[in-house]
Amino acid sequence: MNDVKVSIIIPVYNVEKYLRECLDSCINQTLQDIEIIIVDDCGSDKSMDIAQEYAKKDNRIKIIKNSQNMGLFLTRCEGIKSATGEYILNLDSDDFLDLRACEIAYNATKDGYYDIVTFGSYYWNNNSASLFSEFERSSFDSGDEFGSWLFRSKNISWNLWGRLIKRDIYQANLDFLMSVNARLIMAEDVLAMFVIYHNCQRLNFISDMLYYYRYNPSSSTNDKSIENLKNCIDSFEVVIAKMREFASKNQCNKRWQKLYISLGVHECDILKRRLKIKEGKFGLMDKIGAFIEGRWFVIRRKLRVKFGI
Template identity: 25%
Template sequence: MKGISPKVSIIVPVYNVEEYVEQSVSSIISQTYENIEVILVNNASTDKSIDICSRLTADDSRVKVVEIENNNGVSHARNYGLRFTTGEYIMYMDSDDYWINENVVSKLMEIFSSNCKVDFITFNYTKYFQKDHIFKNELLFNQQALAGRTKYEKIEGLITSGTFPMSCWSKIIKKDFIVNHNISFILGTAGEDMAWFIELIDKCDDFLAVNEFFYCYRRQNGKSLSSGFNESRFNSLFNITQVIIEQFKTQETPLQKYVLAYMAYEYSILLGISHNFTGKKRIEILKELNNYRWILKYDLNPKVKKVNKLISLAGFNLSVILLNYHIKRLN
């Protein structure tokens, strides 16, 4: 007799996404793998999102809505949603994104069945620039650097190929692993995926990175957390970057050089974004950033190598301007 397939729980924080949430949830409930549940965490939406979510629950019993009275951010919503999951595996989705095809969960569970010792699987994603209607695949994982390797060799392979997969929505994870290690998202900060993923790779015995473009990451929608930038968000990102750097700079563990190498990449982004500020504020920020310039010596990431070369040729201040231009062009 054929056994029952393990249940997969998908947590979706929802906040004022009436234009997108139905497409997001539809891409989940249309999966060929049927033993799933969708936990929609309504984060005090003020638009029609909750009405849409309520209709979706009426149409499919696998969809559940849980309410948060006050919007305390996406990290709180993800942590809160985990409490209501009953599946053996956990996935996350942002409510303005969607899965690209109907076989996402079935393929991932098939991979898990052949690799039962890994704690999580990470996969690729496609960026959808909505305003320009352009789809752009992220870089492929370097399978030659990953196949048959140890955990730390895999981490180095991801860093050196510039494909370190931070985002929680590009993962499927064993729930027992999350619960047993008490892995959660830090509240009240942007870049919450960074600390979360570092803890994930630190605590796991092993993981897989598979070249499957399952996830569509929507940009240019005006509501996405990544669609804009302001001083508060910059300060939050700089703060979490500082916290992680300070945590690992004296922590002599096998993970140290890899975490600092990734933070060198994040630091490079902060350098470019800092040019959005003007006058005394820009001077203050650049002075603070300059205190962490030493992080660029951890240049396993090829993009960090380019930033080092740029600074050596153009100098620090001009490099900040050029990095800012590059980031704006990409986004």
């Protein structure tokens, strides 16, 4: 396939209920110069029968099969390795795109000038859309300029989906990302965007709402069991260690790097408190500590956003 502008990467594992809507949103994109890479993570339902059905009808669809179940993080990386498009768009297999997503986002790259284009998203639940994330139009012509803006942002966006990312930049960082020797069930986006942001110089945020993030009750993020909470904490701790490792080896904007890692630690601490509550171990001193940490987090954020300190 020649002149592929966007490679859509779709890891697939037991999503037969949602996969048709996901794939329909891809094959009907108004931008036709795309490839759709489906990575089979060895599920047990009929998802891949559906994928094969679509692949027979559309030669832009490429199917890759893992030799064994690898989880979302490494499965996505396998798709990235095979991509040939100028830009990468990550799409979770239970989500879907606005039919103009690729066209609008690709046009916002300004003929390849921007390394990454970020757009807004909706939260999709019971066939109803509500706001998930939105951005004012902002563009940056250097990593330092972006880093200063990010440091003063109230909310840090670190999801991988909802963006076009230049393939060369993404693939250049795959070795480091795939060096993670643990199965991540949470925070994989945090690590990937930390690394990608470090290597982007020109970034564009647009106000268009182009991604639909679906509430999926069977998703690991919605599993509140003690075992899953422990696994999520383990994932965050691995990711925090890898971010620190990357930062120690690469030139970067120290202020936003420190902020980004501290937010990861904050999210991990929230999970640890939830685990203690689940286990019935959340005592008075924990409540006092959580209250103090929560208030201090809010104060620090206000100082950072308003005064840049």
